[in-house]
Amino acid sequence: MNSDERIFSVGEVARSTGLTVRTLQYYDNIGILPTSGRTESGRRYYTEKDIIKLEQIVFYKSLGISLQEIKEELVDSPTPKVLEQMLSSHMDILLRKISSLNLAISIIDVSVTEIRSGNSLPWETLTNLIRTMEGSSLKDWANYDFDSMIYDSLKMKNITTKGTIDIYLSIRSLLAEAAMLSKIGHDPSDTSAQVFAKRWWEFIMSITGGDESVISAFDAVNKNRDEWPEVDRELYRIAEPFIEKALGIYIMKNNITVPASLK
Amino acid sequence: MNSDERIFSVGEVARSTGLTVRTLQYYDNIGILPTSGRTESGRRYYTEKDIIKLEQIVFYKSLGISLQEIKEELVDSPTPKVLEQMLSSHMDILLRKISSLNLAISIIDVSVTEIRSGNSLPWETLTNLIRTMEGSSLKDWANYDFDSMIYDSLKMKNITTKGTIDIYLSIRSLLAEAAMLSKIGHDPSDTSAQVFAKRWWEFIMSITGGDESVISAFDAVNKNRDEWPEVDRELYRIAEPFIEKALGIYIMKNNITVPASLK
C-alpha cells in the first residue's frame, strides 16, 4: 500500500525511547532488534513496526529480564500462556533477589549498631550465618500453600501473591535479625534485643490484628515448621529461643496484656 | 619467632572459605588479596593472616559491596567511622535496588492478572509509568525526617532505620500498583481494584492500629506531599483519585466503620 512508510534514524528512535544510540546498535548486533535496512552510506533505519517491537523489549528489560531470554521467548508475540509463565518465573528470581537484599540490609543494620556501640564485628559468625541463609529456596515458598494454612484461619482471603510473599519476607527478615543478635552474643534484655522484640511484636499484631484466635492459629503454623523450607527451619531453630526470651522481657517491661493463647 | 608458620595452598583456602580457586586467583590478580608468596614452581601460598583478611572480604562482598570499594576503603582495617559510613551509604544503594525490585514485582503482578483476564498488555503505558518512577531518589527518603513527622504523632518511637524504610517502600509499592491499575483503565469497582483497596486499607490499619487520632495524623502527612520526593508526588497525583474511589466502594461494600477523621 504505502511504500512511503515513515522511516526513522537511530538518533530519532533513541530520543523517542530514551535509549542511547549505542544501545540500539548493540540490539542490532545481537539480533534482538535488527534494523529494517541501511541507507546507501550504511546508516541504520527503522520502521514503525520496529519501534513497537522495541517498546516491548524495553518493557521486559525494565523488569530485569535478560536480553537473551527476551530474544528467545518474548520478542515475537508469545502466546499468553508462555508470557504468563515467563513473567511468573521471573518473579521468583526477583523475589529471591529481594530476599538477599533484605538479608544484607538487616546485617548492615545490626553491624552499624554494633559499631556505634564500640564493638568490633564478628566476621566469621556473620559470614557463616549468611552462608546458612543464602541457599534458601524462596520458590518453594511462592508455591507453598500459605494462603490456606494461615489465611483460612485468619479469614483474610483474597490476598494477592505479593501480599503473601511480603509477609514471608518480613518473617524471614526478622528471623535473620534475631539469629544475628543471638549469634553475636547479645543478651535478650539489652537494648538491641528489646528494639527487636518491639518490632517482632508489632509485626505479629499487624498480621493478626491482635485477635486471640488468629494469634493461636498463626502460632500453630509457626510451630509446624517441618513443612517450611529447610534453611528457614535452621534459621528458626537458631532464632527461636532468643525471640522467646526477648519477647517475654519486652512484654513484662511494657505491661502488655497478652492473649491467653500465647504462653 | 615462628618462621615455620603454617602455610596454605589455594585449594585449601578455597575449601575452607567456600570460594573457588579461580576466585582466589582473581583476587590476587586485582590485588585485593595478594598471596604471601609463591613456591619455586610458581604456585601461590597463603598464611593465617591472609585468611583473616579474606574472611572480611567475603563478608563485605556478601553485602554486595564491590571488590574495588572493598580494596580501596575496607580491606586494611578501616576506622570505625569509615566503616560505619561505608556500610550506611551502601545501605542506601541496597534500598534503591529493593525499591526497583518491588516496582518490577508489582508490575508483573498486575501484568499476570491482566493476561489471565484475557487482556493484552499496554506496553507503552506501563513503560512510561516505569520511567516516571525509576528516577526516584530513595536516598532523600532515608534522610527524610519520617520519624518525627509521622512517628511523633503516632507515639511509636524507637523504630529502626529498616522499619522506617519498610513503611516508605510499602507505601510506594502500593501507590505504584494503584497508578498502574488506573492507567491501564481499570474501574475502581472491579475485582482488581477492590483487591487493591483491601490491601491499602489493611496497610493503613496495620500502621495506624486503627486509632482515629493516629489516622488523621497520618492523613495530614499524606496531604503534605509537597515535601516528598518529586517522583513520588507525581505518582501520588496519578494514584490518589483512583485510591479514593476504590476505597470508598470497598468500605461501603464491606460495611466497614470508618473513623470520622477519614471523610
Next chain:
DNA sequence: ATATAACATTACGCTACGTAACAAGCAAGT
C-alpha cells in the same frame, strides 16, 4: 621409572552496554 590422579596456572568468554576515536553528512561562509 612411569602412569595416573589431583591440583594449579594462564587465557578467553560472558552481560549490556559506556566511552573513546574516527568517519560521514549537511549548512553556511568565503
Next chain:
DNA sequence: ACTTGCTTGTTACGTAGCGTAATGTTATAT
C-alpha cells in the same frame, strides 16, 4: 569549489567477577 564547524553515525576496546577450557606440575601407586 572549498573550507569550517556541527551533528550524527560507525566500529573498537573496556568494564565486574568470575566460569570454563586447555595446559602444566606434584604426589602417589605400581
